[in-house]
Amino acid sequence: MDRPIETAAQDFASIQRGFAGHIRDPEGQPVPDGLEERRMAIYRDLFFNNLSSLLRQGFPVLYRCLGQQRWTRLVRQFMIEHRAETPLFPELGRELVTFLAEERTAEPEDPAFMLELAHYEWVEAALLFSDEEAGPELADPNGDLLAELPVVSPLAWNLSYWFPVHRIGPDFQPTEPDPEPNHLVVYRNRRDEVEFLKINAVTQRLLQLLQAGEQRSGLEVLRAIAGELQHPNPDQVIAFGRGLLDDLRERHILIGTANGLS
Structure with a gap:
């Protein structure tokens, strides 16, 4: 007899959680039963490298200041400890700043300026990709700045x-x-x-x-x-x-x- 649909869905969700848990934290979460280590290694590297590359593009100065080893550790901590509020890639920078400000425990080797620099670099990207407009429909560009508002x-x-x-x-x-x-x-x-x-x-x-x-x-x-x-x-x-x-x-x-x- 076929298993109830609800049971199959629960099993699939359990596999997904195990799969995602291992991708985020390969040292703390074992490879799920029935999945080949070689294939999981491909997914692990692909996911981590893509995330690291995306964040590095948004925080180039922070990346250079930290160096590859500390940057890799930071990205891994972000993957393990943070739960993003959005699936949108352009919002990843905001998520990292939130992680640094509210969730991550500072480490002795962290640069003292780490959070402020991350925020500054996020601001640059946020303004670059902002949908806000600052055209003449908002204000008279030739108005009298002293007499008017x-x-x-x-x-x-x-x-x-x-x-x-x-x-x-x-x-x-x-x-x-x-x-x-x-x-x-x-x-x-x-x-x-x-x-x-x-x-x-x-x-x-x-x-x-x-x-x-x-x-x-x-x-x-x-x-x-x-x-x-x-x-x-x-x-x-x-x-x-x-x-x-x-x-x-x-x-x-x-x-x-x-x-x-x-």
């Missing part, structure tokens, strides 16, 4: 890191964080290239206020900053801010103003 590009991310992630590489691997945070705007320009701009705390505050949704003109925001700084000559702040706003628009970090739209 400047609009920050949705493709400009205002970030802070304790390590100088924009400078880290195989030949520069700091072991201690900087005394002050590194403020960066990572953005996608009009040519769909991802760039970064190192900014100071005042420029970061300007962008924060522009993104706060309080419907304040560029002039009002600059006056607010002058007040926060308790600057003795607010007109100097406004004069400097006028040029800064223009520079941010030229870079496409600001995409124009909201008031000029019909």
Whole structure:
């Protein structure tokens, strides 16, 4: 008599779990009964090498800083310990950052900058592949940045890191964080290239206020900053801010103003 369909399905699911468990963790999970070791080795290598290659493309600097041995260990840990929330390859970078930030236990040989560098590299890829648009339908590109409401590009991310992630590489691997945070705007320009701009705390505050949704003109925001700084000559702040706003628009970090739209 044929086995019930439910039983056959349960058996197949059990085989799948064993197969996947061994692929993820070949040292901790034996080859499932009835499967040939030689064939499983092909699957093991294919799966690991493909995943490692995909992640290496998204985190090239981290890969070079870790070296092949530590990178291989990291990818294996990721396979064993993490359960991805998405099957989409472009989202693998986010999954690795989540793993580093929330799940993986740090090891003594880890670079101190490891998580921040991984996040920075993920941001670059996320902006490159983002479906967000920053065209004239969102803002008047020729609007008056002082009199009207400047609009920050949705493709400009205002970030802070304790390590100088924009400078880290195989030949520069700091072991201690900087005394002050590194403020960066990572953005996608009009040519769909991802760039970064190192900014100071005042420029970061300007962008924060522009993104706060309080419907304040560029002039009002600059006056607010002058007040926060308790600057003795607010007109100097406004004069400097006028040029800064223009520079941010030229870079496409600001995409124009909201008031000029019909």
